[in-house]
Amino acid sequence: MKKILEINGLVTSFILKDETIQAVQDVSFYVNQGETFGLVGESGCGKSATCRSVLRLIRDPGKILNGEIIYKGIDLLKLTDEEMVNYRGSEIAMIFQEPMTALNPVLTIRKQIYEALKRQKLSKNDMEIKAINLLKKVGISSPEQRLDNYPHQFSGGMRQRAMIAISLASEPALLVADEPTTALDVTIQDQIIKLINNLKIEMGMSIILVTHDLGVVAQMCDRVAVMYAGKIMESADTLTLFSTPRHPYTIGLMNSIPHTDKEHGKLIPIEGNPPNLSNPPIGCPFEPRCRYSEEICKTKEAELIEIGEGHKSRCHFIDKLIDVKGIIEK
Amino acid sequence: MSTLNYIMKRILQIIPVMIIVTILIFFMIRLIPGDPVTVLLGEKATPEMVKLLTIKMGLDKPIYIQYLFFMKGLVTFDLGNSLHYKIPVFDLINKRFVVTITLTFFTVIFSALISFVTGYMAGLKKDKIEDQIIRMGALVALSMPQFWVGLILLIAFAVKINIFPVGGWGTTWPEHLRAIILPAFTQSLMTAALLARNLRNGVVDTLKMDFVDFARSKGLDERSVKRDHIIRNALISYITLLSMRMAYMLGGSIIIEKVFALPGIGALMIDSIYSRDYAVIQAVVIIFAVIVITINILTDIAYSFLDPRVKLD
Numbered sequence: 297m298k299k300i301l302e303i304n305g306l307v308t309s310f311i312l313k314d315e316t317i318q319a320v321q322d323v324s325f326y327v328n329q330g331e332t333f334g335l336v337g338e339s340g341c342g343k344s345a346t347c348r349s350v351l352r353l354i355r356d357p358g359k360i361l362n363g364e365i366i367y368k369g370i371d372l373l374k375l376t377d378e379e380m381v382n383y384r385g386s387e388i389a390m391i392f393q394e395p396m397t398a399l400n401p402v403l404t405i406r407k408q409i410y411e412a413l414k415r416q417k418l419s420k421n422d423m424e425i426k427a428i429n430l431l432k433k434v435g436i437s438s439p440e441q442r443l444d445n446y447p448h449q450f451s452g453g454m455r456q457r458a459m460i461a462i463s464l465a466s467e468p469a470l471l472v473a474d475e476p477t478t479a480l481d482v483t484i485q486d487q488i489i490k491l492i493n494n495l496k497i498e499m500g501m502s503i504i505l506v507t508h509d510l511g512v513v514a515q516m517c518d519r520v521a522v523m524y525a526g527k528i529m530e531s532a533d534t535l536t537l538f539s540t541p542r543h544p545y546t547i548g549l550m551n552s553i554p555h556t557d558k559e560h561g562k563l564i565p566i567e568g569n570p571p572n573l574s575n576p577p578i579g580c581p582f583e584p585r586c587r588y589s590e591e592i593c594k595t596k597e598a599e600l601i602e603i604g605e606g607h608k609s610r611c612h613f614i615d616k617l618i619d620v621k622g623i624i625e626k
Numbered sequence: 627m628s629t630l631n632y633i634m635k636r637i638l639q640i641i642p643v644m645i646i647v648t649i650l651i652f653f654m655i656r657l658i659p660g661d662p663v664t665v666l667l668g669e670k671a672t673p674e675m676v677k678l679l680t681i682k683m684g685l686d687k688p689i690y691i692q693y694l695f696f697m698k699g700l701v702t703f704d705l706g707n708s709l710h711y712k713i714p715v716f717d718l719i720n721k722r723f724v725v726t727i728t729l730t731f732f733t734v735i736f737s738a739l740i741s742f743v744t745g746y747m748a749g750l751k752k753d754k755i756e757d758q759i760i761r762m763g764a765l766v767a768l769s770m771p772q773f774w775v776g777l778i779l780l781i782a783f784a785v786k787i788n789i790f791p792v793g794g795w796g797t798t799w800p801e802h803l804r805a806i807i808l809p810a811f812t813q814s815l816m817t818a819a820l821l822a823r824n825l826r827n828g829v830v831d832t833l834k835m836d837f838v839d840f841a842r843s844k845g846l847d848e849r850s851v852k853r854d855h856i857i858r859n860a861l862i863s864y865i866t867l868l869s870m871r872m873a874y875m876l877g878g879s880i881i882i883e884k885v886f887a888l889p890g891i892g893a894l895m896i897d898s899i900y901s902r903d904y905a906v907i908q909a910v911v912i913i914f915a916v917i918v919i920t921i922n923i924l925t926d927i928a929y930s931f932l933d934p935r936v937k938l939d
Contacts, residue, residue, distance in 0.1 A: 353839045377848070385845025392843075398836040400855055402862070402933055411854070412844040446934040459840070466845055 300470055300502045301350070302326040306363035308342075308349045315574035319345035319358070321526040327470065332496065332503040334517030334534070336510065336549070340570060342526035343506045344393070347474045350504070351390055352380050367470070386415055389468035391492075393475040395455035399447035405431075405458055406443040412465035430461040434491060453484035457491070464495060471496070472504045477512065489515060510553055514538060514624070519606070522546045525571050525581035528600060532607040539622045542609040544586045550623050580612075588613050629927060632938040636923045643919060644912070648700065651911045652693050655904055661685065662709045662902040683709060696908065706905040710898070715909045718894070723913075725795055726890040728802060729882070730875040732810030733817065738868065740814065741821035748822065749829025749860065760822065767819035776812040776885035783808060793887030809886040813879055817871045824867050828860030835859070862932045866925055873921040877914045 308320035320342045327333040335343050348354050350365055352372060365372040372383060392398035400408060409427040418426065424443075431439030434457040447455055456476065463471060473492060477485035493516055496503055505516055513520055514534060521531035522545060530543035541547045548566040568585040571577055580586070583593040592612055600610040611617070663679045664671065680686050684695065699706050705715035748760040784792040790808045791801075832838060833856060841855045842848075880892035891910060898906040930936045 348839070351843055353842055355834075355839070381842075381845060381847055383845075384843055390840070390843040392836050392840055394836055398840040400837040400841065400859070401935055402858055403854065404934075407854075408841075411841065411846050411850070414850075415845060448935045462840075462844065 297328040297331075299326045300329045300368060301504075302364070302366040303346075303350070304364040304366070306346065306349055306365065307361045308345050308354060308358060309361055310358045312357060312574075317574045318576060319526055319573060320349060321576070323363075323523070323526070323528055325521050325528065325531060327502050327504060328518070330500060330502055331518040332493075332505055332516050334513040334520040335504060335506045335523060336508060336513055336520055337523035338508055338549075338570065340573075341523045342573075343523055344474050345526075346523070347390065347472045347504065347506055350472055351384055351388055353390070385412055385466035385468065387468060388470045388472060389463040389466060390472040391456075391460055391463050391474065391476045394479050395452055395459055396479065398459055399455055399462075401447055404444050404446055405450075408458075409443075409462050409465050412462050415466065426465070430465055431458070433464070433495065434458070434461045435487070436461070453480055453488070456480055456484070456488055460488070460491065460495070464499065467499065468501060470502045470504070472506075474506045475508070476505075477507070477509070485512075492516070510538075510549060510623075522549065525576060526573055527581065527610065528608075529582065529611075530607075530609045531600075532604070535624070536604065536607050537622070538624045540604075540607075541620060541622050542603055542607065542614050542617050543611050544588050544617070545582050547617070547620055548585070553623065580610075588616050629930075629938060633923065633927070636926075640916070640919050644915065647912060647915045648697065648908075649693075651908055652696060653689070655899075655902075655907050656689065658899075658902065660902055662904060665901050666710065700912070705909040708898075708903055708906050710901045710903040710906070715905050718906060719891070719909060719913065722889055722891050722894050725883075725888050726876060726892070728806050729810055729813065729879070729888065729890060730872060732806050733813045733875055734868065734872055736811055736814035737817040737821055737871070740818040741825060741864075744818075745822035745825030745864075746829060746857070746860075748826040749833070752826075752830050752833075757826070760826070764819035764822050767815045770815070772812060772816065772879075773881050773885050775815060776809065776882060779808050779812055780885070793885075795887075795889055805886075805888070809882045809888060812885075813875065813882050817868075817875075820871070821864060821868060825860055825864045828863055829856060832856050832859045858932075862929070865928060865932060869921055869925040869928070873918045876917045876921075 303326065304324045306320050306323045307318070310317040310319055323342070323346055325333065335346060337343055345354065345358065348358075349360050350372070352360070354360060360373060363373065367383065367388065372380065375383070399405075406424075406427060409430060410423055413423050413426060427443060428439045431442060436442050436454060436457055442450075447458070450458060456479070460476070471492075476492065477488050480488060489512055492503070492505075495501070503516075505512070507513060517534050519531070519533045520537050521528045522537070522543065523529065524545050530537065530541065530546045537546065538550075541550060545566075548564075551564040552566060554563060566585055571581045571584070577583065577594075578597070579592075579594040580589070580597050583589045586593065588611075590613070596612075598610050598612045600608050603609050603614055661680075663676050663683065663685065667675055667679065684692065687695075696706070705719075707713065708715050708718050711718055744760045744763070748757040751757045780792060784790045791805050794805060796802050796805050838851060838855050841851045877891065879890070880896055882888070883890040883893040884896075891914075894906065895910050897903075898910070926938065930938045
């Protein structure tokens with residue numbers, strides 16, 4: 297399969313006056329043409345920073361310090377700012393987490409869709425037709441009237457739909473969806489996920505889906521990477537990851553999913569908190585919270601090694617986990 | 627509610643406000659010790675002369691009758707005669723308003739130009755050297771007393787280098803324009819500093835918003851991002867502040883007018899209070915009230931255009 301995006305050794309840090317927060321530390325992964333790649337982890341693990349790095353939208357004082365982001369054979373990090381503009385929108389688009397803040401409150405939806413259509417150099421009439429079609433596609437009723445609404449006249453779910461419509465307006469080949477459903481209530485979440493999935497199939501896009509919801513991953517992703525403290529802990533295809541997780545953190549995440557069946561009556565949370573990224577530990581960042589940890593974990597971090605076909609894990613004691621079963625069966 | 631309905635409603639609201647303003651000003655100036663007759667006649671006036679003039683001016687009548695006369699004049703747009711200058715108040719104010727309006731106009735232009743460039747730059751370069759210099763400059767501008775700045779500028783640009791007149795208003799428009807530059811610039815410094823800070827903070831806050839990054843993620847060029855997203859949002863509070871300052875300036879700046887010997891409304895106001903020229907004080911205060919209210923209405927309307935989340939009702 298052809299890779300549309302390949303990230304190698306990405307390092308993104310936020311350089312503050314008296315500390316440097318290493319949000320993304322040596323992250324590498326790739327996304328195949330037409331697939332949905334999931335990026336999972338808890339808040340603050342560097343998922344969003346990774347996403348924003350792909351579009352080079354890291355805000356000051358953040359900086360991409362190292363690595364390659366190769367999109368269709370071109371390293372985006374080597375482009376000038378002006379050249380990068382050509383890749384945003386028409387090649388790589390992004391859906392933001394917060395539909396409440398990602399739309400400009402003082403511009404109409406029409407104007408905000410038109411901005412995304414600007415590069416296509418359409419006539420006024422064609423732009424309008426296209427904008428209406430886009431709103432229709434994302435399930436906004438009476439789009440003709442809605443076009444001249446302002447974001448505050450939309451509900452949260454509708455804003456997220458509008459944002460998706462805007463992101464798709466420029467027909468991107470790769471869509472980066474940064475927690476597209478986190479800010480929405482559960483019934484809307486499901487609708488949005490299905491919407492993105494349908495649009496992906498219809499438009500033949502590739503997607504990077506960032507989420508902390510393993511249910512969404514199972515539903516949508518072809519392959520997954522689990523991030524923790526700015527690093528990838530485990531990556532595999534979705535089925536493998538869910539059936540045979542081989543990293544204590546992944547296992548912890550799966551145990552903390554609520555179940556409705558009686559067997560798992562109680563949630564098993566992961567005790568403790570993620571490490572401070574301005575002063576990361578020398579050993580494994582998950583060590584203080586890990587039930588399998590031993591002395592070596594405190595001083596030496598494991599490499600991300602291949603343990604099966606396309607299955608990588610960053611743990612010294614993979615053999616201890618050999619009998620651990622995931623939440624689905626292969 | 628349509629904008630037109632809204633304007634009508636606001637105009638109707640002016641009436642009670644104005645009635646309160648007239649009552650306050652009418653009775654308050656009469657609380658000041660001293661009366662116009664003694665001021666006019668001087669210390670050597672005989673009681674007979676005082677009595678005669680008091681009757682002539684209608685000041686012997688009960689105060690509520692005087693108020694009713696005043697109100698009657700007001701609704702027929704007759705502001706009465708100046709007790710001091712013996713000419714219709716309207717004629718007195720008329721010319722002076724031209725001075726104050728010209729001064730305000732140029733002050734607003736200077737303030738907007740200076741503050742837009744500096745505030746915008748400081749916002750974009752938050753915490754960098756440019757921002758620090760501009761913030762420092764704003765602080766200095768706010769700390770300097772206006773009369774002192776005015777005097778320094780007069781010494782520099784009117785006395786040492788003779789490009790502007792030392793004071794006065796002149797008689798022709800080219801003279802007026804030359805005369806207004808220094809006072810307008812002096813007056814603009816403080817407003818420019820306030821506006822620059824406001825715009826800087828607006829830009830800094832807007833830059834943090836997701837919609838700016840979302841706009842970029844669409845592939846929008848940086849120029850459009852700045853114009854339609856950053857500036858557009860940062861301007862909302864900037865415009866409000868500017869119009870509030872403008873209303874304030876139209877009331878006449880006493881200090882500026884005194885320093886630059888401009889025959890404006892502010893100077894007239896002070897002189898009228900000294901001479902207990904009731905008719906003039908009342909007229910100026912009422913006109914000022916009307917201006918403030920009008921500008922407030924206009925600001926609210928402008929605000930609703932700038933920020934669609936604001937509803938007029």
